[in-house]
Amino acid sequence: MKEIRLRIDGKEVAAPEGATVLEAAKTAGIRIPTLCHHDGLEPFGACRICIVEAEARGSSRLVVSCVYPVEENLAVRTRSPRIDRIRKTILDLLLAHAPDSPQVSGLAAEYGALRDRFEKEGSFCIHCGLCVRYCAEVKKKHAVGFIGRGIRKEICFIPEVASRECKGCKECFPLCPTSYLQAAYALAESLALPCVINRGHCCSHGAQSP
Amino acid sequence: MDIGRIDAIIDRHRSEASSLIQILLDIQAENRWIPGEAISRIGERLEVPAARIRHVATFYKAFSLVPRGRHEIHVCMGTACHVRGASRVLDASQDATGIRPGETDPGMKFSLETVNCLGCCALGPVVEIDGKIHGRMTAARAAETVKGLEGPRKTE
Numbered sequence: 011m012k013e014i015r016l017r018i019d020g021k022e023v024a025a026p027e028g029a030t031v032l033e034a035a036k037t038a039g040i041r042i043p044t045l046c047h048h049d050g051l052e053p054f055g056a057c058r059i060c061i062v063e064a065e066a067r068g069s070s071r072l073v074v075s076c077v078y079p080v081e082e083n084l085a086v087r088t089r090s091p092r093i094d095r096i097r098k099t100i101l102d103l104l105l106a107h108a109p110d111s112p113q114v115s116g117l118a119a120e121y122g123a124l125r126d127r128f129e130k131e132g133s134f135c136i137h138c139g140l141c142v143r144y145c146a147e148v149k150k151k152h153a154v155g156f157i158g159r160g161i162r163k164e165i166c167f168i169p170e171v172a173s174r175e176c177k178g179c180k181e182c183f184p185l186c187p188t189s190y191l192q193a194a195y196a197l198a199e200s201l202a203l204p205c206v207i208n209r210g211h212c213c214s215h216g217a218q219s220p
Numbered sequence: 221m222d223i224g225r226i227d228a229i230i231d232r233h234r235s236e237a238s239s240l241i242q243i244l245l246d247i248q249a250e251n252r253w254i255p256g257e258a259i260s261r262i263g264e265r266l267e268v269p270a271a272r273i274r275h276v277a278t279f280y281k282a283f284s285l286v287p288r289g290r291h292e293i294h295v296c297m298g299t300a301c302h303v304r305g306a307s308r309v310l311d312a313s314q315d316a317t318g319i320r321p322g323e324t325d326p327g328m329k330f331s332l333e334t335v336n337c338l339g340c341c342a343l344g345p346v347v348e349i350d351g352k353i354h355g356r357m358t359a360a361r362a363a364e365t366v367k368g369l370e371g372p373r374k375t376e
């Protein structure tokens with residue numbers, strides 16, 4: 011495989027063709043903050059916190075490093091006043107949703123983000139998609155998915171699948187940066203799953219449960 | 221919705237996963253909403269997970285996952301209609317139907333929606349009823365048109 015040479019924060023880095031800027035930085039020991047990234051999952055580009063400046067052929071652009079492939083002679087800057095400002099704004103917004111998430115507040119402290127810049131919107135989910143993608147890509151069960159869009163986008167357990175698969179798995183729980191996932195599951199379990207049982211589709215509760 | 225009708229629509233699109241949106245549109249057009257059994261059936265035959273179908277079906281406003289009335293009333297609340305009194309037209313439509321935007325009445329006669337622009341601002345205020353555009357609406361005419369659907373009311 012062809013090797014691509016680029017510079018990240020002034021450091022010469024070599025990465026295989028097709029690798030992302032984030033992966034190249036990681037191998038070179040350069041840290042770029044992430045929230046929606048997971049090594050075992052496809053890049054998603056949802057949280058935008060890994061945004062960097064990439065300069066090629068004299069022009070500089072803002073790109074999301076977890077989905078941007080490495081290019082020959084690319085010059086990447088992972089910190090700059092401009093990037094820090096953008097990351098701070100993203101965190102300001104996320105804090106309105108999930109003010110007590112350890113991951114979000116850790117980054118917020120690093121970038122000086124403000125808890126109260128935006129009115130609280132207690133939805134807790136930050137739409138990182140880790141739960142949805144883990145269930146789809148690793149477990150191949152699709153028990154949880156996104157519904158809606160824009161400000162109404164949320165995660166949703168599919169009762170028919172969740173009633174069969176989730177009880178013995180729950181591997182997505184530790185991935186969630188906000189613990190909203192656990193709450194959503196508890197809610198789905200108490201509201202939606204019993205009616206599936208009553209209709210006789212369920213096998214993961216009661217006597218038959220493992 | 222009858223499983224045979226769902227299958228016929230899926231067959232028309234040769235059970236291809238890439239036709240998911242087209243299949244959903246056809247079901248929506250034929251049945252006015254997309255019932256759970258349609259989602260399960262499409263999932264089985266196209267080998268697309270139900271979670272993905274729900275994501276698509278809730279992403280586009282063209283799809284409804286709850287039953288819809290026989291008459292679709294869309295009141296435009298775009299800027300041009302708004303300044304020409306769309307909110308009074310909406311009030312009158314709510315009074316005439318007895319439901320709020322996003323709702324369907326128990327008799328399944330009407331579904332009321334607001335939209336952000338129907339693209340014919342010069343005609344504002346605009347109301348679209350069952351696909352037909354009614355321009356230069358007033359509150360009184362909106363109420364009259366809505367009440368006139370399916371002939372005069374028997375209750376009066």
Ligand code: SF4
Pocket residue numbers: 134135136137138139140141142165185186187188189190191
């Ligand atoms: S529930 Fe948690 S893991 Fe799932 S998308 Fe929301 S924040 Fe991410």
